[in-house]
Amino acid sequence: MNLGLTGKVAIVTGGSRGIGASVALELARNGCDVALTYRGRADAAAEVAGKIEKMGRRALPLQADVTSCEETDNAVEKVVAELGGLDILVCNAGITWDGVIWKMSEEQWDAVIATNLKGYFTYNRAAARIFKDQRSGKIVNISSINGLRGKFGQVNYSASKGGNNALSKALAKELGKFNVNVNVVAPGMVATEMAAEIPPEFLNAAVQDTVLGRIATCEDVAHVVAFLCSDFSRHITGEIIKVDGGQYI
Amino acid sequence: MFEWFGKVSYCPHTKVAEFARHLKNGRLMGSRCTDCGQISFPPRADCPTCRHGEFEYTEMSGKGIVMTHTTIDAAPAGFEDDVPFHLGVVDLEETGRLLASFGETIDPAEIAIDMPIQVVPRMFEESETIKVHYTLEKPGTTWVKVDPD
Amino acid sequence: MTRVGIIGIGHTVFGRRSDATVQELAFEAYRDALTDAKMDPELIDATIIGSVPEYHKQRSLPGVIQEYLGLNPRPTWLTEVACASGSAALRTAWMSINSGMHEVVAVIGCQKMTELTTPEILALMGRVGDVQWESVFGTTFPGYYAMFAQRHRHEYGTSADQLTAVAVKNHFYGASNPKALFQKEITVQKAQESDPVASPLNVYDCCANADGAAVTILASEGKAREIGGDRTVWLDGLGCATASMSVLRRPELTSLPSAREAADQAYKMAGVSATDIKVAEVHDCFTIAEIMAYEDLGFCPKGQGGAFIAERQSYIGGSTPVNVDGGLKAKGHPIGATGVSMTYEIVSQLRGECGPRQVPGADIGLTHNVGGIGQYCFVHVLRRD
Numbered sequence: 001m002n003l004g005l006t007g008k009v010a011i012v013t014g015g016s017r018g019i020g021a022s023v024a025l026e027l028a029r030n031g032c033d034v035a036l037t038y039r040g041r042a043d044a045a046a047e048v049a050g051k052i053e054k055m056g057r058r059a060l061p062l063q064a065d066v067t068s069c070e071e072t073d074n075a076v077e078k079v080v081a082e083l084g085g086l087d088i089l090v091c092n093a094g095i096t097w098d099g100v101i102w103k104m105s106e107e108q109w110d111a112v113i114a115t116n117l118k119g120y121f122t123y124n125r126a127a128a129r130i131f132k133d134q135r136s137g138k139i140v141n142i143s144s145i146n147g148l149r150g151k152f153g154q155v156n157y158s159a160s161k162g163g164n165n166a167l168s169k170a171l172a173k174e175l176g177k178f179n180v181n182v183n184v185v186a187p188g189m190v191a192t193e194m195a196a197e198i199p200p201e202f203l204n205a206a207v208q209d210t211v212l213g214r215i216a217t218c219e220d221v222a223h224v225v226a227f228l229c230s231d232f233s234r235h236i237t238g239e240i241i242k243v244d245g246g247q248y249i
Numbered sequence: 250m251f252e253w254f255g256k257v258s259y260c261p262h263t264k265v266a267e268f269a270r271h272l273k274n275g276r277l278m279g280s281r282c283t284d285c286g287q288i289s290f291p292p293r294a295d296c297p298t299c300r301h302g303e304f305e306y307t308e309m310s311g312k313g314i315v316m317t318h319t320t321i322d323a324a325p326a327g328f329e330d331d332v333p334f335h336l337g338v339v340d341l342e343e344t345g346r347l348l349a350s351f352g353e354t355i356d357p358a359e360i361a362i363d364m365p366i367q368v369v370p371r372m373f374e375e376s377e378t379i380k381v382h383y384t385l386e387k388p389g390t391t392w393v394k395v396d397p398d
Numbered sequence: 399m400t401r402v403g404i405i406g407i408g409h410t411v412f413g414r415r416s417d418a419t420v421q422e423l424a425f426e427a428y429r430d431a432l433t434d435a436k437m438d439p440e441l442i443d444a445t446i447i448g449s450v451p452e453y454h455k456q457r458s459l460p461g462v463i464q465e466y467l468g469l470n471p472r473p474t475w476l477t478e479v480a481c482a483s484g485s486a487a488l489r490t491a492w493m494s495i496n497s498g499m500h501e502v503v504a505v506i507g508c509q510k511m512t513e514l515t516t517p518e519i520l521a522l523m524g525r526v527g528d529v530q531w532e533s534v535f536g537t538t539f540p541g542y543y544a545m546f547a548q549r550h551r552h553e554y555g556t557s558a559d560q561l562t563a564v565a566v567k568n569h570f571y572g573a574s575n576p577k578a579l580f581q582k583e584i585t586v587q588k589a590q591e592s593d594p595v596a597s598p599l600n601v602y603d604c605c606a607n608a609d610g611a612a613v614t615i616l617a618s619e620g621k622a623r624e625i626g627g628d629r630t631v632w633l634d635g636l637g638c639a640t641a642s643m644s645v646l647r648r649p650e651l652t653s654l655p656s657a658r659e660a661a662d663q664a665y666k667m668a669g670v671s672a673t674d675i676k677v678a679e680v681h682d683c684f685t686i687a688e689i690m691a692y693e694d695l696g697f698c699p700k701g702q703g704g705a706f707i708a709e710r711q712s713y714i715g716g717s718t719p720v721n722v723d724g725g726l727k728a729k730g731h732p733i734g735a736t737g738v739s740m741t742y743e744i745v746s747q748l749r750g751e752c753g754p755r756q757v758p759g760a761d762i763g764l765t766h767n768v769g770g771i772g773q774y775c776f777v778h779v780l781r782r783d
Contacts, residue, residue, distance in 0.1 A: 132374065133393070134393060135275075135393045135395045136395070173377065177273070177372060177379045178372075178374075179395055251530075254534055255533075255534020255535065256534065256535070256536065257524070257533070257534060257536075258534060259525055259529040259530075259533055259534075260529050260530040260534075263530060291530070291531045291646065316549070316651075317545040317546075317548045317549045317552075317651055318545065318548060319541050319544035319545045319548060319596045319597050319598075320594070320596065320597040321536060321537075321538060321541050321596050322593070322594040322595055322596060322597070323538065323540065323593075323594075323595045323596065324520075324536065324538070325520055325521070325523055325524025325533075325536055325537070325538050326517060326520040326521035326523075326524050327521075327524065327536070328524075328536035331536065333594075334536060336535060336536070336537065336541060336545075338545060338645055338646070338651075345646070346645075346646040346647070347531075347646065348531065348532045348535055348537065348645065348646060349535055350535055350536070362548065362549070362552045382534065382535070
């Protein structure tokens with residue numbers, strides 16, 4: 001379907017690789033100009049930007065610390081100035097730092113909560129300010145099925161993803177009357193760089209967990225995100241869509 | 250739906266309830282009789298000229314002139330936190346009259362009979378439920394109009 | 399058409415009557431009216447109650463009053479047009495006598511304003527205008543009259559001093575009226591320093607809520623002469639008109655079109671003009687309302703109401719004494735009772751029974767009773783032969 005996104009401006013956090021990169025490319029493929037944030041991988045970000053530009057769309061790679069309100073606000077201001085506005089926000093930047101709780105350090109907790117949860121607050125707030133005044137906008141916060149269920153060894157990650165879910169629901173209530181949709185995509189296991197570091201027996205267990213007998217590709221997630229950024233999903237808000245092949249039913 | 254209109258609402262049911270939806274989308278609507286063409290503001294289902302019972306909505310420019318005003322210091326129920334607030338009655342450019350509060354672009358000290366204003370559709374942003382109204386602002390004030398649902 | 403006369407009058411003290419129910423207040427005024435008329439209640443054929451139900455906890459007031467006054471099984475019903483309910487009851491009584499249906503009718507204006515809590519009163523007060531298009535913005539009763547005052551100042555230069563002069567006059571006379579809520583004079587300074595309510599009106603520009611009742615007994619010409627003799631005061635002119643509830647549809651805001659129309663009707667019916675009126679009671683819910691009334695009733699030219707009070711023309715000795723019982727401002731305003739209270743005063747004046755507040759030679763008087771912000775107005779001309 002023609003998603004009708006031509007000329008829209010999107011921000012994708014953590015857009016230099018994995019799900020984020022896939023989302024950025026899918027949005028560009030559908031006509032968006034895309035700003036993508038990264039923390040350290042400037043080369044990866046540039047590569048994604050290059051692919052976007054080859055599609056005939058504008059790209060703006062931005063190094064920015066998602067955990068800082070000030071850096072976030074500056075980055076968003078830059079996007080608006082250089083790309084002419086903002087219509088779509090996809091929050092995706094996230095890390096894991098696993099361990100059972102009795103061995104988990106304060107730093108492990110703080111880092112995951114800061115990047116995964118505060119890092120969504122900063123961008124959601126900045127976008128909300130713009131979307132509210134212009135009476136339009138789409139926000140998709142990438143979460144995880146591990147925010148819907150508890151995951152062994154991930155009290156920090158599960159907490160942050162559960163937090164993304166609740167943040168998104170509350171935000172959907174605040175922004176609804178301004179014609180802004182806020183939704184969550186909750187993937188199960190996805191074949192990304194991050195996942196490539198997982199031992200094969202765990203990956204295999206994940207495949208067995210799904211009813212479809214496979215784990216998601218990044219594009220599987222990106223397609224759903226793109227749908228949620230379009231007018232076809234205009235009556236969906238405050239929703240969590242799992243993209244997990246039936247891993248958690 | 251008409252209970253969306255106003256900080257407090259005493260009128261949940263009316264034949265012109267769609268007025269509130271149009272206001273939410275940024276449009277100030279009057280009514281036009283489908284028989285004799287008489288335009289009314291505020292909108293009304295029953296034509297004051299020919300008594301015909303069908304009408305359509307017609308968008309008003311919102312431009313007008315202040316014909317009287319007052320500052321309310323003793324508030325009615327629901328407005329206790331707003332005092333003092335400034336009300337104006339405005340003769341609208343096309344026809345009809347409207348009563349509303351002056352908004353942020355107007356300095357209360359400047360409020361005077363015969364001053365021109367622009368009626369601007371507004372939303373109570375921090376209300377959990379949908380609540381819409383309009384304010385009296387400086388001529389030239391702009392606002393966002395949203396496509397009809 | 400038969401002439402209708404007023405043969406008995408009664409009036410409670412107006413004030414915060416936490417000592418009585420509304421029917422107990424009605425009884426006080428009723429007892430006094432019977433004593434005044436020196437008549438047997440057996441002669442009463444019906445009662446009409448003027449009251450505004452929303453302020454009472456008791457539903458369907460007329461039934462309770464009729465029972466308490468011991469007037470079952472005689473007919474009764476309510477007339478309600480906001481603050482003009484009392485005059486509506488008088489007009490209804492006049493009509494029922496003129497129709498031949500009844501001969502002697504007791505008109506009972508009664509109201510308790512203080513049964514509701516302050517938040518309940520505020521909520522009610524906020525619904526005084528058009529609730530669909532105006533109350534949603536926080537309009538209040540004083541707010542509407544304040545907007546009239548702004549317009550009056552804009553067109554005619556009516557000043558704050560002129561507004562205050564009305565309050566000063568009415569408190570001056572209220573001080574000699576034992577029925578009034580406020581029996582103390584006020585100074586210009588005190589009035590102008592009082593808290594703002596809705597610009598340009600402050601607390602002393604506004605009448606106060608009060609509880610109270612007033613009763614007048616009306617009779618057909620034959621019965622009136624028989625019972626009342628030459629103390630009878632005749633209700634010779636009745637005018638009544640409406641205007642739009644909403645200020646959004648008033649042609650102008652410096653006058654009440656309903657008052658002008660009602661006055662024309664009443665003068666015509668009584669065969670008099672404004673200059674024949676020797677004493678008047680007008681609806682001074684706010685000081686500006688009295689100024690507008692002078693103009694609407696023709697006591698002075700349009701726009702000159704401010705000068706009229708500044709020159710003391712509405713004091714005893716002036717061209718038309720107005721509200722020399724203190725008006726709504728000093729008496730208080732039990733809304734259903736006010737129209738009957740005004741009638742009580744004019745009847746007393748025309749009988750020469752007002753003592754220090756007597757207007758010498760008063761033989762023709764007028765009441766001007768407005769409902770709400772002018773959507774209803776009743777003007778009555780009374781005469782003593």
